Amino acid sequence: MNKILLLLAHPAFGRSVANAALYSAVEGMEGVTCRDLYDLSPDFFIDVEKEQELLLAHDIILQQYPLFWYSTPSLLKEWTDLVFEHGWAYGSDGESLRGKYFMQAITTGSEAETYAWGERSSMPLVSYLAPQRATARLCGMHWLPPFVAAGVHFESRAVLAREGQRYRRLLEALQQCSQLEELAEKYRITDGPVPEANALDRDLLKGESNG
Amino acid sequence: MDNFLLQLLLFCTAAIVAVPLARKFGLSSVLGYLLAGIVIGPFGLSLIGDVESVMHFTEFGVVMMLFLIGLELKPSLLWRMRTPILGMGGVQVVGTALVICLIGSFFVPWQTSLALGLIVSLSSTAIVLQTMREKGTMETTAGRAVFSILLFQDLAVIPILTILPLLALSPAQGGSGGEAALLDISTLPTLWRVAATLGAIGSIFVGGKYLARPIFRIIAATRVREIFIAVALAIVVGISLLMTVVGLSPALGAFLAGLVLADSEYRYELESDIDPFKGLLLGVFFISIGASLDFFFISHHLLLIAALVISLLLIKGLILYGIGFLFRTPGEGRCYLAAALVQAGEFAFVLFEFSRSNGVLTDNIITPCVSAVTISMFLAPLFFILQERLTGRSGNEEQQREADSIKKKGARVILSGFGRVGADVGRFLLSTGIHPVIVDSDSGNVATLRRFGFEVYYGDVGRLELLEAAGAAEAELLVVTDRDTEKAQALITLAREHFPQLKIVASASDRSATYDLMDIGVSAIRRETFGGAVELGREVLVCLGFRRYEAYRLARLFRHQAEAFLPKLYHAHRRQSAAEYQLLYRRHTSRMAALLQAEGENNVGLSEKAWLASRGED
Numbered sequence A: 001m002n003k004i005l006l007l008l009a010h011p012a013f014g015r016s017v018a019n020a021a022l023y024s025a026v027e028g029m030e031g032v033t034c035r036d037l038y039d040l041s042p043d044f045f046i047d048v049e050k051e052q053e054l055l056l057a058h059d060i061i062l063q064q065y066p067l068f069w070y071s072t073p074s075l076l077k078e079w080t081d082l083v084f085e086h087g088w089a090y091g092s093d094g095e096s097l098r099g100k101y102f103m104q105a106i107t108t109g110s111e112a113e114t115y116a117w118g119e120r121s122s123m124p125l126v127s128y129l130a131p132q133r134a135t136a137r138l139c140g141m142h143w144l145p146p147f148v149a150a151g152v153h154f155e156s157r158a159v160l161a162r163e164g165q166r167y168r169r170l171l172e173a174l175q176q177c178s179q180l181e182e183l184a185e186k187y188r189i190t191d192g193p194v195p196e197a198n199a200l201d202r203d204l205l206k207g208e209s210n211g
Numbered sequence B: 001m002d003n004f005l006l007q008l009l010l011f012c013t014a015a016i017v018a019v020p021l022a023r024k025f026g027l028s029s030v031l032g033y034l035l036a037g038i039v040i041g042p043f044g045l046s047l048i049g050d051v052e053s054v055m056h057f058t059e060f061g062v063v064m065m066l067f068l069i070g071l072e073l074k075p076s077l078l079w080r081m082r083t084p085i086l087g088m089g090g091v092q093v094v095g096t097a098l099v100i101c102l103i104g105s106f107f108v109p110w111q112t113s114l115a116l117g118l119i120v121s122l123s124s125t126a127i128v129l130q131t132m133r134e135k136g137t138m139e140t141t142a143g144r145a146v147f148s149i150l151l152f153q154d155l156a157v158i159p160i161l162t163i164l165p166l167l168a169l170s171p172a173q174g175g176s177g178g179e180a181a182l183l184d185i186s187t188l189p190t191l192w193r194v195a196a197t198l199g200a201i202g203s204i205f206v207g208g209k210y211l212a213r214p215i216f217r218i219i220a221a222t223r224v225r226e227i228f229i230a231v232a233l234a235i236v237v238g239i240s241l242l243m244t245v246v247g248l249s250p251a252l253g254a255f256l257a258g259l260v261l262a263d264s265e266y267r268y269e270l271e272s273d274i275d276p277f278k279g280l281l282l283g284v285f286f287i288s289i290g291a292s293l294d295f296f297f298i299s300h301h302l303l304l305i306a307a308l309v310i311s312l313l314l315i316k317g318l319i320l321y322g323i324g325f326l327f328r329t330p331g332e333g334r335c336y337l338a339a340a341l342v343q344a345g346e347f348a349f350v351l352f353e354f355s356r357s358n359g360v361l362t363d364n365i366i367t368p369c370v371s372a373v374t375i376s377m378f379l380a381p382l383f384f385i386l387q388e389r390l391t392g393r394s395g396n397e398e399q400q401r402e403a404d405s406i407k408k409k410g411a412r413v414i415l416s417g418f419g420r421v422g423a424d425v426g427r428f429l430l431s432t433g434i435h436p437v438i439v440d441s442d443s444g445n446v447a448t449l450r451r452f453g454f455e456v457y458y459g460d461v462g463r464l465e466l467l468e469a470a471g472a473a474e475a476e477l478l479v480v481t482d483r484d485t486e487k488a489q490a491l492i493t494l495a496r497e498h499f500p501q502l503k504i505v506a507s508a509s510d511r512s513a514t515y516d517l518m519d520i521g522v523s524a525i526r527r528e529t530f531g532g533a534v535e536l537g538r539e540v541l542v543c544l545g546f547r548r549y550e551a552y553r554l555a556r557l558f559r560h561q562a563e564a565f566l567p568k569l570y571h572a573h574r575r576q577s578a579a580e581y582q583l584l585y586r587r588h589t590s591r592m593a594a595l596l597q598a599e600g601e602n603n604v605g606l607s608e609k610a611w612l613a614s615r616g617e618d
């Protein structure tokens, strides 16, 4: 079973609707370690050694966050800057993350259709994940396409609860999957079009699609 | 008595006139003193009588100076300097003595010339160290080499005193030659003498390590300053007497005592107590050297003395330059080394006296040599100037290149008070690798903290001397954590006045203390309890179920608002009526509440709404 490290980054989780729905759906799952970064590092102090230890103990690193300005909330950036140390995560001796899987779970305010060339959100969503993709590759990790709940402002609680279930089933499938490496191979960085958001649904959930 | 006071007045007046004049022309104070001596001496205004006894008495200044140097050194530093001390110092003394012996033996018996060589190989600790301190070159490579050699010379006095009698050509003229001491141990069998000598040195170590501290603590607790000064003086004088009895150099004894006390918490207090005495005694000592120049004798033997002075300077200078070369001192350092140590020193006077009574040298040799030595000492400050002119620098530009070692010695920060606030400030700074000089005026507190391994010094930085001894002239910053606002204000005003480069950071016990400190223009003030209180409030929010990040942000906002509003409140408090101040305060309070409660919605919340709102625009 693949062990998952879920890193949640939401600066106002107390008022979250979408992320709260996703998080509560997977919290407490066996083999999933959940960490609420803004609660653990409210003053942006990050215990790098502890974080690295946790990374070593897991196979899949999953970052869950609301999309802020087509990017991550600031603490997640700080977290990456400090934890992915030279000589540990990358560089000639930095092999600690090699062979692990890296994935994102993202909620967006704008609807899924707007994430296309020329549309209101300008580009396909995965184009915005280029920094994380390249980071994963540099550290020798296999990048997997993101779980995305788009247009969450317009969804009812019931729909969001269903998104939570989809999220949970995806994590379960990831835990059980024994051919992750072949799967990840499909999503290597190429000069072709970027993978779709939620592409993993088709691979692992037998064609279920974003509600 | 009247005569004594008159003499005192004379010396003081001469110093008051000559030293500022010398400094004004960029000369060292030593030169000022020497000139003053000539003016009031037998060949000037002829105002003083018994120069020799004055000189003899004030030689004690040298002892005090070595005590102070010992205090400033740590045994570990001394140990690290063992190679330059033994190597450079050894080559300098032995080399100079042998070369002078060789050349001299063309004119006089070799025993005589060897004795002369040994005597003039020593340089003037008093002049050189005083000058180096004034010019701030103690911490440069060359400065340290100079210091090492001086230290070796001070040590060498002991074997020289042993060797000299062996060079006697005629029988000793009675007495042991040592100063009249309380008791004379030279009549004891050798074994006993050695035992007494070792015992004396041992007692300095044991006394300094185990006895001095409890005594200081008791004395400090009485809070009578004179008594502390009395103890400090008693230590130096007592050790000098002890050393004289066992036939060692008092200067060496005082140096050892200083070394033993160097890491005691009373170090700065001792330093600041002894320093004025040292300064005064040395000043008078230099004046008496100036006064003792016998122009009558010199003018009658002009050629002889000129030849003596020139050959002395040439031989010593060349050997010193050679040493610089041998020990790889960089080019300018070599010049500095030679310029600093060419002169003969005050020890020469003592040793000439000793040689006379032991039948080593006769008066017809001693008299011209004493003049030559005096002239060389008189020329010493000029050599420093010459060296500066030639190389275009005073050696202290090198200081910047050696910033590291200075950081260790001259601390960047002085921390006044190691109590409730100071202790945590100190611990924080120490952890970040900044080692402040920490001074606290509560001797009980100091003793306790020492047991926990903190290097805290006892003393009241509100006194200028102590502030100076703590390194205020070189430090960048003064941290004031005294709870007593008036004391804090006085300290800050004093520091501002004398050390304008010092930045000030102060803690205030409450709001009105904050205003008081703002009155004297301090801008970096933190209210002692404010930070702790806000942190406590943040903890309360977390316990009430606020998310940690939100609690953190609210606390941060509160702190920033309070800080931003402080100048307005201060202004109102000082310029407006109490009612107006209270009104402003209440307005500030309610504005703060509005801000913090909106914060929940404000930052993240607002932009979220904005995200939605912007959508409707197209």
Ligand SMILES: Cc1cc2nc3c(=O)[nH]c(=O)nc-3n(C[C@H](O)[C@H](O)[C@H](O)COP(=O)(O)O)c2cc1C
Binding pocket: A010, A015, A016, A017, A018, A019, A020, A065, A066, A067, A068, A069, A070, A071, A107, A108, A109, A110, A111, A152, B604, B605, B607, B608, B611
């Ligand atoms: C500062 C900020 C920036 C945002 N930037 C974007 C964005 O670039 N694209 C987008 O689709 N939504 C954006 N949103 C909307 C959030 O993604 C959305 O509010 C969030 O996913 C809702 O999740 P929650 O209910 O867990 O808070 C932004 C929201 C905020 C507060």
